[in-house]
Amino acid sequence: MIKKVLVICSGGMDSITLAHMISSNPDMELKGLVCFDYGQRHSKEILYAKTCAEKLDVSFTLVPIPNLGELLKSSLTFDGQIPKGSYNQENMTSTVVPNRNAIMLSIAFGIGSSMNVDMIAIAVHGGDHFIYPDCRPEFLKTFDEMQQLALQGLSSPRLYAPYKNMSKSEIAVIAKQLDLDIVETWSCYEGGESHCGLCGTCVERKQAVNDSGVKDSTAYLN
Amino acid sequence: MIKKVLVICSGGMDSITLAHMISSNPDMELKGLVCFDYGQRHSKEILYAKTCAEKLDVSFTLVPIPNLGELLKSSLTFDGQIPKGSYNQENMTSTVVPNRNAIMLSIAFGIGSSMNVDMIAIAVHGGDHFIYPDCRPEFLKTFDEMQQLALQGLSSPRLYAPYKNMSKSEIAVIAKQLDLDIVETWSCYEGGESHCGLCGTCVERKQAVNDSGVKDSTAYLN
Numbered sequence: 088m089i090k091k092v093l094v095i096c097s098g099g100m101d102s103i104t105l106a107h108m109i110s111s112n113p114d115m116e117l118k119g120l121v122c123f124d125y126g127q128r129h130s131k132e133i134l135y136a137k138t139c140a141e142k143l144d145v146s147f148t149l150v151p152i153p154n155l156g157e158l159l160k161s162s163l164t165f166d167g168q169i170p171k172g173s174y175n176q177e178n179m180t181s182t183v184v185p186n187r188n189a190i191m192l193s194i195a196f197g198i199g200s201s202m203n204v205d206m207i208a209i210a211v212h213g214g215d216h217f218i219y220p221d222c223r224p225e226f227l228k229t230f231d232e233m234q235q236l237a238l239q240g241l242s243s244p245r246l247y248a249p250y251k252n253m254s255k256s257e258i259a260v261i262a263k264q265l266d267l268d269i270v271e272t273w274s275c276y277e278g279g280e281s282h283c284g285l286c287g288t289c290v291e292r293k294q295a296v297n298d299s300g301v302k303d304s305t306a307y308l309n
Numbered sequence: 310m311i312k313k314v315l316v317i318c319s320g321g322m323d324s325i326t327l328a329h330m331i332s333s334n335p336d337m338e339l340k341g342l343v344c345f346d347y348g349q350r351h352s353k354e355i356l357y358a359k360t361c362a363e364k365l366d367v368s369f370t371l372v373p374i375p376n377l378g379e380l381l382k383s384s385l386t387f388d389g390q391i392p393k394g395s396y397n398q399e400n401m402t403s404t405v406v407p408n409r410n411a412i413m414l415s416i417a418f419g420i421g422s423s424m425n426v427d428m429i430a431i432a433v434h435g436g437d438h439f440i441y442p443d444c445r446p447e448f449l450k451t452f453d454e455m456q457q458l459a460l461q462g463l464s465s466p467r468l469y470a471p472y473k474n475m476s477k478s479e480i481a482v483i484a485k486q487l488d489l490d491i492v493e494t495w496s497c498y499e500g501g502e503s504h505c506g507l508c509g510t511c512v513e514r515k516q517a518v519n520d521s522g523v524k525d526s527t528a529y530l531n
Contacts, residue, residue, distance in 0.1 A: 152374050155416065160423040186419030189459045193415040194377065197408030201382040220461035229458055233451040237411045239442035 089116050091204040092247065095195050096120040096139060098132030100272040100292060101210035101250060103139050104262040108249075109208060110143045111265060118204050119146030121195050125187075126156025129278020139271065150194055159184050188221035189230065192246070196234050199244040212250040212258060214291070224251050255295035263301040270304050284309035311338050313426040314469065317417050318342040318361060320354030322494040322514060323432035323472060325361050326484040330471075331430060332365045333487060340426050341368035343417050347409075348378025351500025361493065372416055381406050410443035411452065414468070418456050421466040434472040434480060436513070446473050477517035485523045492526050506531035 092109050094117065096102040110117040120143075122136040133149065140147035188211065195207045215222035231246040238244075250258055262269055274292040275282040282289050284307030296303040314331050316339065318324040332339040342365075344358040355371065362369035410433065417429045437444035453468040460466075472480055484491055496514040497504040504511050506529030518525040 148380065150374065150376065150380070152372065152416075154372065155419075158370065158372070158420045158423060183463065184419075185422040185463050186415055186456075186459055189415040189455065190412075190419055193408055193411040194374075197377075197406075197412055198380045200407040201380060220463070221459040223458070223461075226455065226458040226461075229451065229455040233411065233448065233455045234408075236445070236448040236451055237408055237443040239445075239448075241405065241407050241442070 089114060090206055091116050091118045091202075092206045092208050093118055093195060093199045093202060093204045093244070094120050094208045095191055095210070096122050096136040098122070098135030098137075098139070098273050099210075099288075100262065100269050100274055100295075101212055101255065101258050103135065103272045104258050104265065104267060105208055105210040105250065106139055106143060106145075107265045107267045108261060110145070115206075117143060117145050118202060119148060121148045121150060121198055123191050123194070124149060124151045124153075125159075125184075125190075126153055131275075131278040132273045135271065135273040142271075148198060150198075152190075155190070156184075159186070183219060186221065188219070188226075192230055193234075196238065196244060200238050200242045203242045204244050206247040207244045208247040208249075210250055210258075211248055212255055213252050214255050214295075222251075227251060254298075255291060256298040259296045259299035259301050263299070268304065269296065269301075270306075279308070281306045281308050283307070311336060312428055313338050313340045313424075314428045314430050315340055315417060315421045315424060315426045315466070316342050316430045317413055317432070318344050318358040320344070320357030320359075320361070320495050321432075321510075322484065322491050322496055322517075323434055323477065323480050325357065325494040326480050326487070326489060327430055327432040327472065328361055328365060328367075329487045329489045330483060332367075337428075339365060339367050340424060341370060343370045343372060343420060345413050345416070346371060346373045346375075347381075347406075347412075348375055353497075353500040354495045357493065357495040364493075370420060372420075374412075377412070378406075381408070405441060408443065410441070410448075414452055415456075418460065418466060422460050422464045425464045426466050428469040429466050430469040430471075432472055432480075433470055434477055435474050436477050436517075444473075449473060476520075477513060478520040481518045481521035481523050485521070490526065491518060491523075492528075501530070503528045503530050505529070 092115050094106045109115045120140045137147050199207045211222040227248050274288045276286040276288050277283040314337050316328045331337045342362045359369050421429045433444040449470050496510045498508040499505040
């Protein structure tokens, strides 16, 4: 039985790699990408997600929650300065958007139930565990159990998070194996013309791609 | 320690009674109401929720998710005719909005974490168990466990659902004890000038209030 899959896609390297990986898996059928706009600082990453859906010829669903960013405390959505430098705990705790994954997943499960898909895929990876509690395997497991109860008797997808114990470097290697050029993905928190090269997620991207041995053709300002 | 509480309020009889009950509880402090607009057929109930927040002098947070209704299959948000007559399983299954409570709760937990409240309150009641899987005690318990994992290390509220094993009649009795006139609440799915008196939720409201022995001053068209 081929599994129908809906992917949560931010336009970043991890979720675009996941969409390509599922699209090229003969046991799976990529049905669509779902993308959230909760009032992030910029919407450049949304364009990258939409372009990915067009390239893979699947549906693209944008879910705007216009005032959610204001309501959740984080430097990603507030006026606070985005931390520069390495992607470590001290710098990055201020980029935690409380409950972001639970919110995105619960909406994706509702949409996926209506679409009759078998799986909801999310690209959380091991490197995020130490900062973001809602990226950890025990959260993902309990979330999946909760969803089976919430959708009992209805079409009820399962959670698929194949990168949950991988590093970002390993994801870069998968992208390379899939012939996916990572310039088709957007990571920078700043949302300028090019990647800034200085914010936590630019630094993390550079380092992961460098560690993987894959050539990085991203144009960084710094 | 007085518990700070954020209430999910639709403007209906159950959630408005819950807000009044918490507001009058000396061990609790009602901090605000959060209300969702996911493209319901009408927004009359939102006005009733807002009026309740003004009366109780607490914050009112409206979270619009404009296209969610289109994306989730249900006669409440789609063009299908709303079932008339009794609030039974056959009639009402078509009013299930898949994952609605998981979606509203996860957003409320994110907002509640940012507001530093101790509890998120929801007015699901026992009469809904047989139709809506996301009103059942086992769902609520697992949802609460999931949230403790999702918000580990952050401000992490607990779920409070005091009506989960009560009937709607028992809620009508609580409203009476609180001197809350149920005309301050809106139930009808149709959203006309007055309650239609014919849709499933009007029939349920009439019957619950009648069973409770409380006088029903609602003006029903039928």
